[in-house]
Amino acid sequence: MQIQLSEADGTPYYQQVANQVKFLVASGRLEPHEQLPSVRGLAQQLTITPNTVARAYRELESEGVVISKRGAGVFISNGVSPLSNKEKRRILNERMDALLTESRQLGVDEETLLKLLRQRSQKFDSYKEGEK
Amino acid sequence: MTENVIEIENLSRRFGTKQALSDVSLSVPEGCVFGLVGENGAGKTTLLRHVLGFLKPQQGMVRVFGTDPVADPAGVLGRIGHLSENRDLPTWMSIHELFEFTRAFYPKWDPVYAEELRIMFELSPQQKVTTLSRGQLARAGLLLALAHRPPLLVLDEPSSGLDPVVRKDILDAIIRTVVDEGRTVLFSSHLLDEVQRVSDRIAILDQGRILLSSPLDEVLVSHYQLTVRFQEPQPFFPQLTGALLSTGSGREWIILCNGQKQTLEKELQDMNGEILEQNAPTLEEIFVARMKSVERNTAE
Numbered sequence: 001m002q003i004q005l006s007e008a009d010g011t012p013y014y015q016q017v018a019n020q021v022k023f024l025v026a027s028g029r030l031e032p033h034e035q036l037p038s039v040r041g042l043a044q045q046l047t048i049t050p051n052t053v054a055r056a057y058r059e060l061e062s063e064g065v066v067i068s069k070r071g072a073g074v075f076i077s078n079g080v081s082p083l084s085n086k087e088k089r090r091i092l093n094e095r096m097d098a099l100l101t102e103s104r105q106l107g108v109d110e111e112t113l114l115k116l117l118r119q120r121s122q123k124f125d126s127y128k129e130g131e132k
Numbered sequence: 133m134t135e136n137v138i139e140i141e142n143l144s145r146r147f148g149t150k151q152a153l154s155d156v157s158l159s160v161p162e163g164c165v166f167g168l169v170g171e172n173g174a175g176k177t178t179l180l181r182h183v184l185g186f187l188k189p190q191q192g193m194v195r196v197f198g199t200d201p202v203a204d205p206a207g208v209l210g211r212i213g214h215l216s217e218n219r220d221l222p223t224w225m226s227i228h229e230l231f232e233f234t235r236a237f238y239p240k241w242d243p244v245y246a247e248e249l250r251i252m253f254e255l256s257p258q259q260k261v262t263t264l265s266r267g268q269l270a271r272a273g274l275l276l277a278l279a280h281r282p283p284l285l286v287l288d289e290p291s292s293g294l295d296p297v298v299r300k301d302i303l304d305a306i307i308r309t310v311v312d313e314g315r316t317v318l319f320s321s322h323l324l325d326e327v328q329r330v331s332d333r334i335a336i337l338d339q340g341r342i343l344l345s346s347p348l349d350e351v352l353v354s355h356y357q358l359t360v361r362f363q364e365p366q367p368f369f370p371q372l373t374g375a376l377l378s379t380g381s382g383r384e385w386i387i388l389c390n391g392q393k394q395t396l397e398k399e400l401q402d403m404n405g406e407i408l409e410q411n412a413p414t415l416e417e418i419f420v421a422r423m424k425s426v427e428r429n430t431a432e
Contacts, residue, residue, distance in 0.1 A: 007325040011352075044304070047303050049331070
């Protein structure tokens, strides 16, 4: 599992780890039932404290991305996210606001943005296919 | 509840007329990496020397593993791996002699682990301490601090003046120490990106006082940076609730703020100011803003 942490970003490390695991799952690089590195292993790999990794895993578990099995380790869950619709919308709204700010600043209109989004989504899917 | 490995209450220390520490209280829980930051002369080394029992509190109390380090130096120091700021190692010894010498003080010295570290740090047993480079000296000091597998590691500016390769060794050693059976690390540093990377908790010392002491995540989340645009150019940045530091001119300003977001947003609205962007500042940016804000308040 490849994770890159950025110091130039004030986002807490546990959040950076959680976000990147989510990205790896969404893009198919981590598959359902796949085991994640142990808390201690990932802490050493990334040179961050085990508490940070444990917190990232807890966060991912509460969002339904991973399941931790006592004594066995932490695994990617089956793909069904138990988040409520309201919560899902809240997370996406935040991202969309950032995207809209950026695109308006760049002078890209809504129509073009939607087209780009669709193209990107297709690319994402074909990448996922290619992995298999 | 995990126990606190270090407990400091209302510690004050004066050297002549200089108040080195005033009313410092902090606790370091077991299994935690605690980063101590502050400018030169803020009192970091003095604080660490109290933890090691090299200085006796003039006021207040210091407990390490529940014991007074001044009353029981052997009991406390035997359980601490310590790297001092100036790496004062006996220069006339060879690396091998240095190991044997240090080993005599620590019943728990692990010769296999020491040898493993020696090979990893590429230190030759015959080499004399005088001939070691700065980086090698730091590695030798770190090895001595680690080889008796202490439950507590105290490092004073472990990576200052070192190249990135040795700094990485030191950070790895810190992480290995906590990963290894929940040991505890207290370290001071100027390099805030490193502190941000490896710490669970941090404290900022300023002129002998604790300015802030809290879990690192809370520090990062409670501070935010805003880019603000006013309808009219502003000659100075207005006083706003929670704003620590502002840079900019005319209509656009960047401010670093702490908490009280709703109040600040309301104040901005009243002044026809609009928030263009919000970012998460790094620990370094937060530290600078905090220090500047203190300076400003003292000057006023």
